[in-house]
Amino acid sequence: MRKTWILGLAALAASSVAGCVPQEREHTQPSGKRLYAENCAACHGPSGQGDGTLAKDLFMPPSDLTALSANNDGIFPRNYVVSTMDGYARGEHFSGAMPEFGVKLAGKDVIMETGDGVVTPTPAALVALADYIESLQAD
């Protein structure tokens, strides 16, 4: 378990160094596609199907992120995706195989509607990532 964590973190560190120039500016919208490539593709695969280069080294297979809507009655589970990335509300069954990104991707907040007119300030990077993952959903 420790070994997979270290592998995962080493890959994350390597990818953030590679993707770090040029720095995102405060006033530009974060690119979900770029954030995904830098933070998620190593495990979840370039197109989100769970076939990243690190996948076989993890004790738990990374989920197929293109099937999130299909697994949820055709509705993209945006709040679940954001809280899973962030780490603030993961199901009890959730393993430690995926790192939490709440601290790493914190930054400027944007307002996200979380249902029934309730809005929650959410890091812009997590919202951009959720938008990008929504665009990967299979029909």
Ligand code: HEC
């Ligand atoms: C070190 C590998 C790793 C990285 C990096 C990673 N994940 Fe994961 N992810 C996993 C694993 C493994 C699971 C399944 C965990 C479980 O169910 O216990 C998972 C599960 C998920 C789930 C839940 C899917 C479902 O069907 O319930 C979402 C959403 C998700 N990841 C999104 C992301 C996003 C977005 C990123 C990048 C910000 C990311 N992950 C980065 C390994 C990773």
